[in-house]
Amino acid sequence: MSKRTRNLEKTRAHIMEAAFIQIYRNGFQGVSVADIVEKTNVTKGAFFHHFPTKQALGYAIADETLREMVLDRWIRPLAAYRNPVRGILKQLRKIIEATTEETLVFGCPLNNLIQEMSAVDPIFGEKLRSVMGMWVDEVEKHLRKGQSGGYLMQTVNPRQLAEFVVMVHEGVFGMAKSLKDKKVMWSLYDSLKEHLSYVSGKSGDRKKSG
Amino acid sequence: MSKRTRNLEKTRAHIMEAAFIQIYRNGFQGVSVADIVEKTNVTKGAFFHHFPTKQALGYAIADETLREMVLDRWIRPLAAYRNPVRGILKQLRKIIEATTEETLVFGCPLNNLIQEMSAVDPIFGEKLRSVMGMWVDEVEKHLRKGQSGGYLMQTVNPRQLAEFVVMVHEGVFGMAKSLKDKKVMWSLYDSLKEHLSYVSGKSGDRKKSG
DNA sequence: TTTTTAACATATCAAATGGTATGTTGTCAA
DNA sequence: TTGACAACATACCATTTGATATGTTAAAAA
Numbered sequence A, B: 001m002s003k004r005t006r007n008l009e010k011t012r013a014h015i016m017e018a019a020f021i022q023i024y025r026n027g028f029q030g031v032s033v034a035d036i037v038e039k040t041n042v043t044k045g046a047f048f049h050h051f052p053t054k055q056a057l058g059y060a061i062a063d064e065t066l067r068e069m070v071l072d073r074w075i076r077p078l079a080a081y082r083n084p085v086r087g088i089l090k091q092l093r094k095i096i097e098a099t100t101e102e103t104l105v106f107g108c109p110l111n112n113l114i115q116e117m118s119a120v121d122p123i124f125g126e127k128l129r130s131v132m133g134m135w136v137d138e139v140e141k142h143l144r145k146g147q148s149g150g151y152l153m154q155t156v157n158p159r160q161l162a163e164f165v166v167m168v169h170e171g172v173f174g175m176a177k178s179l180k181d182k183k184v185m186w187s188l189y190d191s192l193k194e195h196l197s198y199v200s201g202k203s204g205d206r207k208k209s210g
Numbered sequence C: 001t002t003t004t005t006a007a008c009a010t011a012t013c014a015a016a017t018g019g020t021a022t023g024t025t026g027t028c029a030a
Numbered sequence D: 001t002t003g004a005c006a007a008c009a010t011a012c013c014a015t016t017t018g019a020t021a022t023g024t025t026a027a028a029a030a
Helices: A008-026 A033-038 A044-050 A054-080 A084-097 A101-106 A109-117 A122-148 A158-179 A183-199 B008-026 B033-038 B044-050 B054-080 B084-097 B101-106 B109-117 B122-148 B158-179 B183-199
Strands: none
Touching (some): A008 A054, A033 A044, A054 A122, A084 A122, A084 A158, A109 A122, A109 A158, A122 B158, A158 A183, A158 B109, A158 B122, A158 B183, A183 B158, A183 B183, B008 B044, B033 B044, B054 B084, B054 B109, B054 B122, B084 B122, B084 B158, B084 B183, B101 B158, B109 B122, B122 B158, B158 B183
């Protein structure tokens, strides 16, 4: 019964949560403030109490929601693997397995927003670029560590491979969304797996690709 | 002086041309009919004489403009190459070389529209999917032909490789747009080159990758 | 030359849009 | 207990939106 009826942070979080889903499904420009408010139990007045403009909401989603999603889904899980190649593949595999019809159709929230908004609104673009940059940087770090451990051939350029890996991640969701076909995700997964097998250090412990 | 002041086809083409540029830069949902008409020498009345709705214009751009662009930029040039790996790389290289600051920032028109609209409007999605499907199909055909000619290892699956190649093409532009950096295009190009070198048949005539 | 048609232009509209001005009331410090 | 403020709600607004109704006039057919 200690439930307060007014709570700045929680209300803000609720608005952002509802907004994220709506934007994910309809695009930033395809969602109105009225749409967002409708999915919340607050009013338009509350919305503009928390966010000065609709843009500001978008920026907050980029800075907070999307950044946290990338950290949670792609970056933090990598730390559990000593072999970066194994880690990257395992993680991608998990995400593909968890891909529902909804995710298939709506694609990657980060990629959607980048393609839609980064050229339209330079500040939006900068914030999204920051998230992408972090993603690539972290994959690169992880690859460097693995290279020191002998899991990657010394000849490979970790930065280049990191860019490639992140590109494939986005590409997997982009193609699946384009073709509306989950099978293509596995097809691309297999291609990435082959690619990584060529740059893997210790030949080791993986079964042959079927 | 034989210039007619009224010409159905030309006016339609002008509207679509102006609309394509505006949509390319601002997204479909970010462009109003007034915006489009402003960049043309016709009025809003003319617009709706040629297109029943704004949607219909979008569909026409997908069906005609985008399909023709993919054919012209990616598919038809491949026919000039017997070795599909060489053809794919040469073509991608040309496009990257021709990439201006504008193209870098605005990305791939097809990919932009897919990520923005395919989930929002299913009919739009279907039309864009048709273009993507054609692209993959044609690359696959080209790879099959090359495989018969011994330019591709017999073990490679042409469909899988075609999907991968198209995904990388879109991915190159997507990443470059994300990071606002042309160098990443070359980085990804090099990765694709390495990938293709592993599946190339005749070891032949390519200099080593640096 | 006249008629007819369709390729446009002009004027207008209802709905939706992002945003504001102005209330109302929970909540906490004093 | 009370006063003050911030967390909301309500009502409203100018502008933009996609679209229509209704003109006007090139231009092909008769």
